[in-house]
Amino acid sequence: MSASPKLGSVSPRTLKVPITNVYAMGGYCAQLRFGANKTPANLIIDTGSSTLVVSDSDYDDEQDTSLVATSFAQEVLYGAGGWDGPVVHTRVGLREEDIDFNLSDGYQLEPNPDAHAPIVLNDCPVAIVSSIKQEGTFLHADGILGLAYHQLNKSYNLKDYFDKYQISPALTYPWPFDTEMSICSNDYHAHLSANQVENRVENKAVHSEQDCDNRFTSDDLRQFKAFLKQQPTQDIIPYFTELTQHGLTANKFAFYSRRSSVHFTADINAATFSAKKSADKAEKTEKTDKATQQAHFAQLNQDPLNQGWLIIGGGEEHTELYQGEFTTISVVEDKYYNVNLISIQVGDQTEIDSLLTEEIENSLEPANSLEPDNSLEHNKGSEPIKNQASHDHALLSAIGMNKQLRGRSNAIIDTGVSGIVFTKHLYNAMVEHFSALNPKFAALIKPFSDIAMQYQGIDMSQLNLDEWPTLTLHFVGERNHHSQHTHSSSGNTSKNTNENSCDHSSKNSSDNKQNSPEKVSLHIKPEHYWQTNTPAKGKACFKILSQLAGWPNQSLLGLPLMNDHYVIFDRSAHQTGVIHFAKQR
DSSP, rough: OOOOOOOSOOOOEEEEEEEEEEEEEEEEEEEEEEEETTTEEEEEEEETOOOOEEEEGSSGGGGGGTOEEEEHHHHHHHSSOOEEEEEEEEEEESSOOOOOSSSOGGGGGOGGGGGGGGEEEEEEEEESSOOHHHHHTTTTSEEEOOOOOGGGEEEEOOOOHHHHTSSSOOOSOOOOOTTTTEETTOOOOOOEEEHHHHHBTTTTTOOOOOOOOEEEESHHHHHHHHTTTSOOEEEOOOOOHHHHHTTTTOOOEEEOOOOOSSSOOOOOOOOGGGOOOOOOOOOOOHHHHHHHHHHHHHHHTTOOGGGGEEEEOTTOOOOGGGEEEEEEEOOOTTTEEEOOOEEETTTSSSSSEOSHHHHHHHHHTTTTSSOOOOOOOOSSSSSOSSSHHHHHHHHHHHHHOOOHHHHHHHHOOTTTOSSSSEEEEHHHHHHHHHHHHOOOHHHHGGGGSGGGGTTTTTTTGOOOOSSSSSSSEEEEEEEGGGGOOOOOTTEEOOOOTTTTTOOOOSSSSSSHHHHHHEEEEEEEEEEEEEEEEEESTTTTEEOOOEOTTTTOEEEEOOOOHEEEEEEETTTTTTTTTEEEEEEEE
């Protein structure tokens, strides 16, 4: 993690940025302004990545007198979709003008009048998506604002490659790897058209094309990624880290959201927005459709349930957004916001062990002084664990004390995910527990094993949320001997007692409390793991999915976990940071 600036160099003010979930169909966007012309772009707020990337069609780069080209390129592949493109440096402003929706009266309480003054970086690294086809990855958002750590912001330096093949200028902007330049899969030699050779290569030497079985451009994301991996790499300082290093903000931010899917109150629905950005923008019919979409976006943006806040450089001082005390979860690795999920619980039923316990205890033999306890039985599903207090203490002490296990995280807190994705073990056991309460629950959940159902939903008439239980997630909390005083919504400083949403265990003795973190709990109400009036008025969607094919054995904990909370990502605490959760006001 990048070092924080000295306290005296950080402005005490925070920046309160309005956000909306409309453009990314559930994911929240903040508006940034790019270049000398301050072109607005709505970027997805994503704690699961670190790159600042904007669509070429939404950023007037050709008219940007602030733009400085580089020899660097970036590429990111997602579970679905991806993008590549050049890295440039330009002016980036945040909160320079309000985005295009009016905040409701309930959002006007503002104890920090300076929280609206803009922040500007004049020499900020930005990736530009190379093709309109790839821009569809962002739905109708214009890019991503990654708020994770620097390890996730890798770039590739192509200067040596350009120099080797006498390609001049040795810059990735304008982007050469599309129809102008193709790459040989045999040896990754560049192949230029005659016109491009004349324009780009000073000595006009045409590179040989013999023995080239396959040529590709950057539109082939996977082959182009293999090509990039042969180039020198360099981490780019992420946008938020740059803000902290320039002393513009403190090293924390907060997130306030109400929904994980767009709330529809009129006879418009997700089908209106299903068409992604198209390369053929000149068609008259498309222009008509785009105008209709924009009118619908404006209408949806007025709904308070589709609005929220991003607090840059602060959190606790914005007492208008939360109440009560904070529950604190340890971040165990400063890459993603990696946390350790101990178990989940459906209603009042037995906890479902995440199996993190078994992984850790197996790896501790003989690396740790903790000796295995033969009386412990690991809960593979719904069976109770014997000697629970001893079991919890061994688990929590191991995580808190063993540095080698610091990165052994089984979950990620991710604002860029509009649902929750549990490991297959947790998901299957959760469905069994729902079914044990009421057999019809499993039948209602089953269609949503197909992610396409998020765009169809079921009739709300089938759903009585009063019958559904609260879902509780149990985490490794902040270690007691490092506990800090936190603010309450009254503005008083008080000990973090987690009284609102936290249960405690591992309190066998005062010594144990000093050496192990707490086990803390967060609750997800039915109205958050189910979303109503989406993807159309009168429809509903279940927002919990099972582990994706090929995905690591980690749970992705997205917006449904956060929608009832005010969440502060405090990167300055301890070595790797903590995440605070408080009840929304």
